[in-house]
Amino acid sequence: xxxxxxxxxxxKAVALGVGVAAAIPALQAQQNGRPAAPTGPKNxxxxxxxxxxxxxxxxxxxxxxxxxxxVELGYSGYETVSPILEAYDxxxxxxxxxxxxxxxxxxxxxxxxVTDASQRKEQVAKATSVAKxxxxxxxxxxxxxTNGRRTRPPGGRGAQGRGGPPPPDDFDFNAHKxxxxxxxxxxxMAIRDVGLGTGLHQHTGTVVxxxxxxxxxMYSVNPKYMSFAPDVGQLxxxxxxxxxxxxxxxxxxxxxxxxxxxxxxxxAGYCPLGMGVVDLASILDTLEKANLHPDVMYELxxxxxxxxxxxxxxxxxxxxxxxxxxxxxx
Numbered sequence: 001x002x003x004x005x006x007x008x009x010x011x012k013a014v015a016l017g018v019g020v021a022a023a024i025p026a027l028q029a030q031q032n033g034r035p036a037a038p039t040g041p042k043n044x045x046x047x048x049x050x051x052x053x054x055x056x057x058x059x060x061x062x063x064x065x066x067x068x069x070x071v072e073l074g075y076s077g078y079e080t081v082s083p084i085l086e087a088y089d090x091x092x093x094x095x096x097x098x099x100x101x102x103x104x105x106x107x108x109x110x111x112x113x114v115t116d117a118s119q120r121k122e123q124v125a126k127a128t129s130v131a132k133x134x135x136x137x138x139x140x141x142x143x144x145x146t147n148g149r150r151t152r153p154p155g156g157r158g159a160q161g162r163g164g165p166p167p168p169d170d171f172d173f174n175a176h177k178x179x180x181x182x183x184x185x186x187x188x189m190a191i192r193d194v195g196l197g198t199g200l201h202q203h204t205g206t207v208v209x210x211x212x213x214x215x216x217x218m219y220s221v222n223p224k225y226m227s228f229a230p231d232v233g234q235l236x237x238x239x240x241x242x243x244x245x246x247x248x249x250x251x252x253x254x255x256x257x258x259x260x261x262x263x264x265x266x267x268a269g270y271c272p273l274g275m276g277v278v279d280l281a282s283i284l285d286t287l288e289k290a291n292l293h294p295d296v297m298y299e300l301x302x303x304x305x306x307x308x309x310x311x312x313x314x315x316x317x318x319x320x321x322x323x324x325x326x327x328x329x330x
Contacts, residue, residue: 233259
């Protein structure tokens, strides 16, 4: 399903230069037919993942812009990937930029390999190192993602190289389930030992992608070491009802990437909050009722976006305000 606003108005309003302010009324009109936002106190704090800014370890400009926009729009802190933390810690830019913008690091994102048991010791050591770095800059959470599920031939994305089709999904989840669970438990234990929270971040294209894989893993890991840190847009794209998944795992959902999905032609089918089919109001209401105070990060894949990263965050802010959240967030 592709949302009406994403298909008809997204490119017109932004790519043609009309701007976010002019596009928001169309977004609001689309939302008028949806159920009213749940009432009650809003305690969940929402920050920003720097993904949409195409941050790079070789050019600090996009990372700095992400921090600047996060603060100016009033979001509650930021999350970024471990290579960014490592690169800008090493060259001294990270503390300088955080001081410049008076911004809080909430979490770091770590990619891991959980299917190759021969790499377990190395992966645990890496998790410990990244967790210590997150803690050094005041972060309290390490988001754990797993490795890819498709075997990539040498030299390219698919059989025809980079321009060819992706390889088939031949991953045997059941054959690897024990290694996945054991790996997540060991990595989670190492991160907890540093003093941080941690959770599994399921993702399309990884070894924990489909709804049945998510349930199988989350029912099998030790919750003492590994909680749930989902991406709700990725859940929806992977074939799940994201709102129902969050209800089912509300008691262990301690972090989240808040993302919408429209199955449109931009940004790998993702879209700014409120333009897609993810029931964001229900998801946030579930988090409020669970009262675990998770850090939620607005995130959007960049891809072929017809608007700036800041503009997507402005759309997100407008939708969150409609749902009863106020900015700036503490």
